[in-house]
């Protein structure tokens with residue numbers, strides 16, 4: 201036991217030094233631990249059980265979840281770079297995909313056991329969520345033990361599903377708009393051992409199906425997609441409701457029933473489908489929809505349809521910000537809650553009418569595919585943070601405005617910061633007017649602007665300790681943030697961040713044992729002012745700046761974008777001709793990991809060919825011009841050679857910047 205007594209002042213001092221305070225002046229504080237990083241980036245909230253931080257301050261990936269085995273993401277990226285796989289790189293963890301399928305099926309199995317439900321669950325993966333061949337092939341393989349099937353929402357997706365699915369017990373749900381060819385292809389696939397269910401989305405499809413069935417002498421399994429009144433809320437709320445693009449309204453469902461009955465095909469109608477939109481954040485919305493759908497289901501049964509399947513569509517949400525709330529970037533329920541509600545609701549509706557319970561189907565895409573990929577990219581450089589330049593007092597003969605602004609700057613206090621802010625803004629506006637009329641020199645204007653930013657920074661430092669931030673000062677944090685330039689195209693790799701303001705967790709994958717003292721926004725490689733990220737996940741709402749580390753000389757800085765495995769890849773576009781990124785598939789083995797597939801990103805030749813340029817022609821053009829310039833003595837032979845070398849090399853390489 202220690203015999204020395206600390207003075208209370210010393211104890212206080214010691215205590216204080218252990219409390220990590222706000223990174224407010226760009227100076228690293230002494231004690232920053234990986235626990236501080238865990239809390240700051242909320243990695244447990246959105247990343248459990250796959251992502252965490254190790255003692256080295258790197259992101260760790262446990263692709264098999266709780267079932268053991270992990271790897272250091274930073275080490276993996278280094279190893280990939282040694283194999284000449286540059287950044288940005290999309291890393292797919294096939295074990296995560298497998299774990300997601302296992303998890304979803306386990307939750308339904310548990311719910312079925314808990315409610316003694318006498319039916320089964322047969323999930324399907326909606327191909328539109330991620331159509332990449334290796335991923336769909338993995339899915340089918342991992343789904344085998346659970347008879348997990350596929351859902352096609354278009355003719356091309358049907359072609360993928362037909363060729364990839366090879367499990368007779370798995371369902372093939374055929375959604376989307378259909379023509380005769382679609383319908384006949386789906387029906388004929390029954391002869392190959394598939395179990396296609398053709399879901400009627402439009403009334404026009406009813407005669408099509410009747411005709412195809414007669415012609416092919418195949419009795420199909422049919423479903424109807426109901427337009428529910430219960431709606432999802434938020435971004436995809438319009439997927440259901442009276443004005444929804446898809447599905448049949450109640451009178452149309454009845455008309456379909458009559459037409460099928462007249463064609464002696466009512467026994468073919470066996471499935472009811474609904475989909476109220478993606479990323480449903482509130483469990484109450486799912487329950488409302490289920491209740492309505494269950495009633496339609498039992499009524500269809502009573503009308504004579506041989507009902508046996510209920511397809512609850514997609515919508516199972518992802519907790520992007522880890523807040524467990526009904527905020528749009530979160531969800532207030534677990535997969536288990538979801539499965540329990542589906543099973544219990546259907547059980548109750550059927551037993552009330554003494555009907556056998558249906559096989560349950562869900563078309564969860566986002567919930568299965570989001571976690572499996574991580575996009576790692578590097579920071580190319582930063583722009584200065586305004587307001588950090590040292591400020592010298594103005595000389596006695598300096599412009600009056602400059603002297604007054606300096607006085608303001610030296611008098612910022614907790615009591616007057618809002619007033620000081622307004623004064624500073626006014627001084628700056630006045631300075632610009634004076635400058636425009638020729639009464640202020642460029643040097644003087646520069647001094648005013650520097651002082652203005654210094655003032656704002658002082659105010660911001662006070663503000664960060666306040667509970668309440670007045671509206672007019674809310675943007676201060678963002679305007680004083682640095683900009684980090686990232687080797688990435690938002691349009692190619694995270695289109696939803698641009699198109700619909702979707703939030704994805706973004707964080708450094710190393711240096712997590714160091715305090716991130718900079719507050720930044722991100723700007724991408726494109727020449728588009730929308731190519732930026734200025735909204736980040738936060739426990740409450742959204743934050744406008746992300747805490748990152750100052751760059752070190754000669755040391756790359758890597759960021760990871762997580763939970764982007766659903767929808768982003770196919771919706772990504774070629775804005776500014778930035779192509780697909782490199783992709784690798786990582787599979788865990790007893791000895792560590794194995795790189796299963798490498799899919800090289802687009803080369804410039806490939807991207808240019810999408811817009812009809814032929815690289816041979818392009819090279820020939822440059823060669824001819826060089827010869828002319830050579831003849832005219834405007835270029836040396838060495839310069840011409842170097843130019844052509846660069847040109848040809850670029851064509852055969854990655855569209856992103858190379859930093860090594």
Ligand SMILES: *Cc1c(COP(=O)(O)O)cnc(C)c1O
Pocket residue numbers: 326328329353375475477478479513514515516563564565566567766
């Ligand atoms: C998009 C879609 C899905 C997938 O939705 P998630 O929210 O990603 O699970 C399922 N079914 C249909 C009909 C869809 O259009």
